[in-house]
Amino acid sequence: MAEEKTIREFLDELASKASTPGGGSAAAIIGAMGAALVSMVCNLTIGKKNYTEVEEEFRGVLHKAEALRERLTGMIEADIDVFAKVMAAYGMPRDTEDEKAARTQAIQAALKEATVVPLACARACADVINLSKTAAEKGNLNVISDAGVAVVAAYAALRSAALNVYINVGGIKDEAFANEKRAELQRILAGTDRMTEEVYALVKSKL
Amino acid sequence: MAEEKTIREFLDELASKASTPGGGSAAAIIGAMGAALVSMVCNLTIGKKNYTEVEEEFRGVLHKAEALRERLTGMIEADIDVFAKVMAAYGMPRDTEDEKAARTQAIQAALKEATVVPLACARACADVINLSKTAAEKGNLNVISDAGVAVVAAYAALRSAALNVYINVGGIKDEAFANEKRAELQRILAGTDRMTEEVYALVKSKL
Numbered sequence: 001m002a003e004e005k006t007i008r009e010f011l012d013e014l015a016s017k018a019s020t021p022g023g024g025s026a027a028a029i030i031g032a033m034g035a036a037l038v039s040m041v042c043n044l045t046i047g048k049k050n051y052t053e054v055e056e057e058f059r060g061v062l063h064k065a066e067a068l069r070e071r072l073t074g075m076i077e078a079d080i081d082v083f084a085k086v087m088a089a090y091g092m093p094r095d096t097e098d099e100k101a102a103r104t105q106a107i108q109a110a111l112k113e114a115t116v117v118p119l120a121c122a123r124a125c126a127d128v129i130n131l132s133k134t135a136a137e138k139g140n141l142n143v144i145s146d147a148g149v150a151v152v153a154a155y156a157a158l159r160s161a162a163l164n165v166y167i168n169v170g171g172i173k174d175e176a177f178a179n180e181k182r183a184e185l186q187r188i189l190a191g192t193d194r195m196t197e198e199v200y201a202l203v204k205s206k207l
Numbered sequence: 208m209a210e211e212k213t214i215r216e217f218l219d220e221l222a223s224k225a226s227t228p229g230g231g232s233a234a235a236i237i238g239a240m241g242a243a244l245v246s247m248v249c250n251l252t253i254g255k256k257n258y259t260e261v262e263e264e265f266r267g268v269l270h271k272a273e274a275l276r277e278r279l280t281g282m283i284e285a286d287i288d289v290f291a292k293v294m295a296a297y298g299m300p301r302d303t304e305d306e307k308a309a310r311t312q313a314i315q316a317a318l319k320e321a322t323v324v325p326l327a328c329a330r331a332c333a334d335v336i337n338l339s340k341t342a343a344e345k346g347n348l349n350v351i352s353d354a355g356v357a358v359v360a361a362y363a364a365l366r367s368a369a370l371n372v373y374i375n376v377g378g379i380k381d382e383a384f385a386n387e388k389r390a391e392l393q394r395i396l397a398g399t400d401r402m403t404e405e406v407y408a409l410v411k412s413k414l
Contacts, residue, residue: 004214007236029236036221037221153363159355167352
């Protein structure tokens with residue numbers, strides 16, 4: 001699994017001319033780092049005597065952040081897999097009419113999957129942005145900057161995932177599916193730019 | 208070295224209640240991923256028959272991106288080291304006047320180092336943003352989304368590093384040093400928000 005590679009190995013492969021891992025896997029890691037930083041703020045807030053009032057709330061935030069981190073970590077590999085499926089589909093033979101039809105069908109199925117994976121990544125990143133707001137508002141002041149890093153990381157990952165949705169949805173012939181996924185992405189993106197700036201400004205004001 | 212850990216190990220440590228690695232190391236990795244993605248676009252543009260005109264230019268971009276990636280990778284560990292120095296300085300004894308003076312001196316020296324490290328990270332990230340512009344303008348269209356991921360990653364890393372500069376510069380008593388570093392950060396940040404949006408919009412328009 002991609003998450004078992006060292007950071008250096010991953011960066012070397014990312015930089016190489018191999019087509020995977022690419023931006024989709026990078027987005028998943030960046031989103032997972034955002035989730036991990038929310039967890040860090042929670043772990044350094046829970047159990048501290050000045051923060052007993054938010055302890056219960058932060059246990060809930062931690063639980064959600066850890067679930068999102070696990071989901072995003074799985075997407076590092078999922079992006080590689082789905083890209084491989086798209087490439088394999090494009091590589092299918094197209095000499096006969098039957099082959100052409102089978103190839104088209106395989107491409108369309110792969111593109112749908114390659115839309116759904118980054119869309120799920122985008123959704124998870126938007127959730128991380130929401131959690132980072134609570135972390136920034138009520139978390140331990142000693143690590144409040146980590147809530148700021150969490151929000152910009154999650155937002156960058158969300159926008160990266162969005163690019164991968166745009167690419168793949170563009171090739172989908174099922175208009176109803178494509179429009180639904182585009183609309184879903186718009187709903188996920190809505191307001192995240194403003195919220196990211198609010199959380200960042202709040203963190204900066206507390207430093 | 209931190210870059211020899213697996214991605215999962217790093218994420219686990221980031222999420223834990225250990226104070227390092229924290230947002231500074233995450234920023235360095237995110238910046239390094241931005242640089243790696245610029246390199247990827249270069250590596251998939253150089254040698255392609257439709258891109259011979261930019262081949263020479265992209266060899267230069269690749270060289271710079273790889274140098275930045277190496278520098279940013281080194282900052283994953285540098286952030287951990289400098290944080291340890293700050294903590295060690297705060298932990299020094301302060302029973303006598305001599306001890307107090309030595310402790311204050313050690314804290315001030317450590318805070319200066321803890322300002323210089325994220326400032327260098329910020330500078331490297333701004334350089335990655337600049338390179339991603341060329342990658343987005345002239346790179347292989349098949350991997351142009353990776354230039355978009357590069358720019359948002361580098362910008363998130365830059366803003367993350369900026370938070371770490373703000374924190375540490377705030378504790379520095381040498382006003383001339385502190386003001387110089389604040390001004391330097393402002394110069395680095397200037398225009399990067401606009402350029403990031405330009406590059407992102409350009410990439411989106413090419414998908």
